[in-house]
Amino acid sequence: MVDYSLYLVTDRSLSRGRTTCEVVKAAIAGGVTVVQLREKDCSTREFIAEARALKQLLLGTGIPLIINDRLDVALAVGAEGLHLGQQDMSIADARRLTGPDIVIGVSAESLDDALRAQADGADYIGISPVFATTTKKDAATPLGLEGIRRIRRAVNLPLVGIGGITLTNAAEVMLAGADGVAVVSAIVSAPCPRAAAAALKQRLRVEK
Amino acid sequence: MVDYSLYLVTDRSLSRGRTTCEVVKAAIAGGVTVVQLREKDCSTREFIAEARALKQLLLGTGIPLIINDRLDVALAVGAEGLHLGQQDMSIADARRLTGPDIVIGVSAESLDDALRAQADGADYIGISPVFATTTKKDAATPLGLEGIRRIRRAVNLPLVGIGGITLTNAAEVMLAGADGVAVVSAIVSAPCPRAAAAALKQRLRVEK
Numbered sequence: 001m002v003d004y005s006l007y008l009v010t011d012r013s014l015s016r017g018r019t020t021c022e023v024v025k026a027a028i029a030g031g032v033t034v035v036q037l038r039e040k041d042c043s044t045r046e047f048i049a050e051a052r053a054l055k056q057l058l059l060g061t062g063i064p065l066i067i068n069d070r071l072d073v074a075l076a077v078g079a080e081g082l083h084l085g086q087q088d089m090s091i092a093d094a095r096r097l098t099g100p101d102i103v104i105g106v107s108a109e110s111l112d113d114a115l116r117a118q119a120d121g122a123d124y125i126g127i128s129p130v131f132a133t134t135t136k137k138d139a140a141t142p143l144g145l146e147g148i149r150r151i152r153r154a155v156n157l158p159l160v161g162i163g164g165i166t167l168t169n170a171a172e173v174m175l176a177g178a179d180g181v182a183v184v185s186a187i188v189s190a191p192c193p194r195a196a197a198a199a200l201k202q203r204l205r206v207e208k
Numbered sequence: 209m210v211d212y213s214l215y216l217v218t219d220r221s222l223s224r225g226r227t228t229c230e231v232v233k234a235a236i237a238g239g240v241t242v243v244q245l246r247e248k249d250c251s252t253r254e255f256i257a258e259a260r261a262l263k264q265l266l267l268g269t270g271i272p273l274i275i276n277d278r279l280d281v282a283l284a285v286g287a288e289g290l291h292l293g294q295q296d297m298s299i300a301d302a303r304r305l306t307g308p309d310i311v312i313g314v315s316a317e318s319l320d321d322a323l324r325a326q327a328d329g330a331d332y333i334g335i336s337p338v339f340a341t342t343t344k345k346d347a348a349t350p351l352g353l354e355g356i357r358r359i360r361r362a363v364n365l366p367l368v369g370i371g372g373i374t375l376t377n378a379a380e381v382m383l384a385g386a387d388g389v390a391v392v393s394a395i396v397s398a399p400c401p402r403a404a405a406a407a408l409k410q411r412l413r414v415e416k
Contacts, residue, residue, distance in 0.1 A: 072278060076305065089284060090256075097283050
């Protein structure tokens with residue numbers, strides 16, 4: 001079983017000049033439980049090299065490496081998971097090509113998306129965005145805590161909230177029914193990603 | 209054996225508002241022998257949909273569909289081939305993930321690239337660019353006809369010239385030792401892609 005509680009999504013453009021490896025290393029020390037590598041503007045060769053470097057970094061930690069969008073990269077490096085947006089490969093195609101052992105996550109921007117992802121065989125759902133965010137330029141309308149509650153009632157997969165999650169609201173996201181919070185800038189743009197991850201982790205210890 | 213003689217590389221941005229399917233359909237009627245789908249700015253889902261549509265169009269023609277860069281798309285649609293640039297996945301990774309049945313082509317921008325591609329197990333080599341081109345913004349220094357001759361002497365794989373190839377110089381490219389010419393704008397931007405393909409095909413019937 002994957003521990004989705006503190007789910008880091010990388011973004012090199014928001015990492016203040018630090019490499020993705022540097023940020024991830026610090027975030028691991030701070031307690032992240034999942035690492036998703038997201039690259040939108042680099043070559044396939046560079047994406048694979050970055051993924052291999054993270055795989056090495058995560059070796060023996062038990063923290064799964066999840067690749068955003070690109071099944072080719074996930075297969076090339078033997079990643080533990082693949083995260084699919086609504087404009088990425090379909091779950092059916094991905095499952096056929098990966099076999100049953102790879103975790104497949106899907107971004108849901110609505111209850112309908114979430115229900116469809118569950119029916120199609122997703123392993124977890126990213127609820128996106130929970131709050132307004134500037135990190136993702138094409139983000140849909142925020143679903144809010146009420147959106148999490150509605151999806152929680154309808155879906156029995158692990159749910160990870162993403163979008164605008166900070167120290168201030170992380171506990172509420174968990175209390176609304178999420179199994180984890182995913183963050184980009186709250187860790188990668190923090191002055192100290194390790195301390196930022198540790199502080200978030202602390203907030204997640206909520207009584208449900 | 210693949211007939212590489214008239215190798216079409218798609219580019220929707222240069223297709224004058226026509227869809228890739230429309231252009232490819234016309235180009236098939238004109239006699240192209242290979243179709244490579246190249247997409248650099250669309251989502252994975254859209255890339256796969258386009259590739260599936262072309263696969264359908266090529267069904268029964270014997271013309272292989274080759275996917276540029278993206279092994280995930282090639283696997284998802286069951287394409288006959290994958291074309292890798294120097295910044296794409298390595299041949300070793302690709303071969304391991306595709307198995308032996310998919311044709312793997314590699315772009316070589318130098319004799320060294322071509323020798324390495326041959327050693328790594330490529331099935332054919334795209335010599336790129338032969339002449340100056342405006343189609344590919346990051347193209348390397350043109351290798352010229354002399355570049356084809358040098359690579360021809362050193363490498364025994366099928367060679368396909370690409371870059372700046374037109375009706376005027378296509379025959380020279382074949383005479384220099386290429387097994388085929390690859391074109392983008394000479395077909396996709398032509399007023400009539402069918403006629404453009406047929407005219408090119410005519411020029412390729414050279415005595416070696």
